[in-house]
Amino acid sequence: MATERTLSIIKPDATKRNLTGKINAKFEDAGLRIIAQKRIQLTKAQAGQFYAVHAERPFYDELCEFMASEPVVVQVLEGEGAILKNREVMGATNPADAAPGTIRAEFAESVGENSVHGSDAPETAKEEIAFFFSGLELVG
Ligand code: DAT
Numbered sequence: 001m002a003t004e005r006t007l008s009i010i011k012p013d014a015t016k017r018n019l020t021g022k023i024n025a026k027f028e029d030a031g032l033r034i035i036a037q038k039r040i041q042l043t044k045a046q047a048g049q050f051y052a053v054h055a056e057r058p059f060y061d062e063l064c065e066f067m068a069s070e071p072v073v074v075q076v077l078e079g080e081g082a083i084l085k086n087r088e089v090m091g092a093t094n095p096a097d098a099a100p101g102t103i104r105a106e107f108a109e110s111v112g113e114n115s116v117h118g119s120d121a122p123e124t125a126k127e128e129i130a131f132f133f134s135g136l137e138l139v140g
């Protein structure tokens, strides 16, 4: 398996509860390296652009409001099979279905406020990293 990069977001419910360090420890314990990281406040329009693929879903407006409600920490994780590995560390979208020990099982509040985002495939990882970071900010 090749070394990959994936885009991660620590979402408002988690930054609000001061969980950034605990979540980062989960990534590092799984062998994922945090090679870029910044704390930013998204506008609702920026959140909408990032989640444009979900624009037709009934929860889209609520999702964009939530993502703009508090600062988020955007980061690039690097490692062997990082995209899938991060999805495993995150756990299922709905915390009720997330495996024990995963970030969402331990920290998520609901299916909507589920603490972390992670890219789901190589093409989306590339697009999502470029959405937040310039090449100069990625120090592998
Ligand atoms: P994931 O974040 O696991 O990739 P997704 O891409 O299907 O999940 O959805 C993106 C986000 O949208 C998800 O993290 C939280 C929100 N969401 C998804 N399904 C939802 C639902 N049924 N109700 C409310 N929010 C939902």
Ligand code: MG
Pocket: 118, 120
């Ligand atoms: Mg997704």
